Amino acid sequence: MLYMLLIINFFGTIYGYYWYKDQLAATPTHFLIFVPDSPTASLFFLFVLIAFILGRNVPLLEALAAVTLIKYGLWAVAMNIGAGVTGSQLGWQNYMLIASHLGMAIQAVLYLPYYRIKVWHLMLVAVWTLHNDIIDYVYNMHPYVSWSLQPYIHHIGYFTFWLSIFSLIVVYWYGVRENRLKLSIRP
Numbered sequence: 486m487l488y489m490l491l492i493i494n495f496f497g498t499i500y501g502y503y504w505y506k507d508q509l510a511a512t513p514t515h516f517l518i519f520v521p522d523s524p525t526a527s528l529f530f531l532f533v534l535i536a537f538i539l540g541r542n543v544p545l546l547e548a549l550a551a552v553t554l555i556k557y558g559l560w561a562v563a564m565n566i567g568a569g570v571t572g573s574q575l576g577w578q579n580y581m582l583i584a585s586h587l588g589m590a591i592q593a594v595l596y597l598p599y600y601r602i603k604v605w606h607l608m609l610v611a612v613w614t615l616h617n618d619i620i621d622y623v624y625n626m627h628p629y630v631s632w633s634l635q636p637y638i639h640h641i642g643y644f645t646f647w648l649s650i651f652s653l654i655v656v657y658w659y660g661v662r663e664n665r666l667k668l669s670i671r672p
Contacts, residue, residue: 490592491534497585498527508629519620522628523561526553527589537599547600548610551593551660556614556652558590560645567641568631597660607653607661614649621645 501524502509512520529550536543565583569575621627622642634641 523557542601548602548606551656554589554593558586561586571633573631573633
């Protein structure tokens with residue numbers, strides 16, 4: 486299963502960075518790391534999967550992967566559905582994005598019991614995640630959204646902030662707190 490997820494996430498990450506190519510070309514250098522949200526989330530998870538295959542845990546990467554996979558997985562689902570609701574014509578790529586990003590969020594939740602995240606890891610990830618929201622919606626570096634969603638960009642920024650909080654809470658509840666489900670990884 487780990488090898489299958491590694492292959493799927495590898496190609497998904499490459500495709501994700503390719504998807505952002507036009508936006509990255511127009512992005513100032515100092516903002517580049519903050520623009521490709523979903524492929525960076527799946528890149529974090531790739532490193533987690535490699536560590537798992539080697540029988541190791543890397544808690545900070547696990548926290549980064551878990552929070553960002555949930556957040557950007559659900560964000561992309563909401564943006565694609567929102568585009569359809571507000572008048573954009575949805576094509577096969579939108580449905581592919583909905584399915585693949587929902588898969589990102591699901592895999593994050595499914596692997597939470599295997600992580601060894603501590604509160605301080607989650608606190609660092611909270612700073613990263615909320616900082617990314619500020620870069621996205623104060624400096625207008627957010628991922629491109631459909632033309633039909635443009636009038637709602639401030640609402641999307643507000644939604645994204647609360648999606649960050651939600652993702653952090655989910656990871657805390659199922660991946661950090663003392664009474665969470667704990668599983669062991671066997672090499």
